[in-house]
Amino acid sequence: MIEVKNISKKFGRKKVLDGLSFQANKGEITCLIGINGSGKTTTLKAIMALTPISEGQILIDESPISKSSYEKVTFIPDTITMLPNMTIKESMMFMRDFYTNWNADRASQLLSFFKLDENTRISELSKGNAAKINLLLGLSIDVDYVLMDEPFSGIDMFSREQIADVFNSHLIEDRGVIITTHEIGDIEHLIDKAVLLENGKVLKEFNTEEIRMQEGKSVVDVMREVFLR
Numbered sequence: 001m002i003e004v005k006n007i008s009k010k011f012g013r014k015k016v017l018d019g020l021s022f023q024a025n026k027g028e029i030t031c032l033i034g035i036n037g038s039g040k041t042t043t044l045k046a047i048m049a050l051t052p053i054s055e056g057q058i059l060i061d062e063s064p065i066s067k068s069s070y071e072k073v074t075f076i077p078d079t080i081t082m083l084p085n086m087t088i089k090e091s092m093m094f095m096r097d098f099y100t101n102w103n104a105d106r107a108s109q110l111l112s113f114f115k116l117d118e119n120t121r122i123s124e125l126s127k128g129n130a131a132k133i134n135l136l137l138g139l140s141i142d143v144d145y146v147l148m149d150e151p152f153s154g155i156d157m158f159s160r161e162q163i164a165d166v167f168n169s170h171l172i173e174d175r176g177v178i179i180t181t182h183e184i185g186d187i188e189h190l191i192d193k194a195v196l197l198e199n200g201k202v203l204k205e206f207n208t209e210e211i212r213m214q215e216g217k218s219v220v221d222v223m224r225e226v227f228l229r
């Protein structure tokens with residue numbers, strides 16, 4: 001389990017995380033939802049120890065985050081980090097050489113799933129296909145937790161559907177996934193838990209199935225109640 005406990009962070013005088021807490025379980029997809037600037041990316045970076053926090057604590061399977069956390073968790077940013085000149089195949093080889101826990105089998109399954117040609121250069125990929133390769137590279141590292149920043153942002157409906165299918169497939173297995181989004185739209189049915197953020201604070205954290213069963217509400221219904229109060 002990833003436990004984010006009461007974390008705060010300032011950029012200059014601006015408080016961007018303000019006593020933020022939530023939990024993300026293994027085997028579940030947790031979605032951080034908030035408008036631009038609410039602190040979603042900063043939260044993911046804090047979990048990866050890529051940005052320091054001024055208060056609070058982050059635990060991964062009960063241990064405070066440290067360099068060894070990278071064996072448990074990986075971060076998929078919202079833009080592809082491979083050199084434009086590389087082909088998909090070269091990117092996969094780079095990852096294989098760099099990560100001891102690279103899963104070549106899963107990488108080739110994802111490549112066929114997305115029906116992409118491994119000889120295509122990164123610079124030639126459309127935005128949607130670049131997002132798929134980004135996902136492929138991140139998901140092919142064998143770790144228990146995967147953090148993804150806006151995996152559905154700005155890509156067409158069919159690519160979104162394909163990416164959503166990956167979330168529903170064995171390729172995610174029983175890993176814990178945290179994704180961020182500012183528009184829940186058609187990914188609502190994929191997520192197990194929603195965490196609504198505003199100004200670096202959690203306004204509400206809930207299990208999507210429970211709220212559907214117990215109160216008959218969708219994630220969007222709850223977002224309306226909470227954000228438009």
Ligand SMILES: Nc1ncnc2c1ncn2[C@@H]1O[C@H](COP(=O)(O)OP(=O)(O)OP(=O)(O)O)[C@@H](O)[C@H]1O
Nearest residue numbers: 011012016034035036037038039040041042043182
């Ligand atoms: N390096 C930085 N220096 C100064 N301010 C920053 C820095 N990074 C983020 N911020 C500010 O922190 C706040 C939270 O940013 P963050 O990127 O976490 O929000 P977000 O919810 O992910 O937004 P988006 O949906 O636009 O990605 C914003 O007001 C942003 O301007």
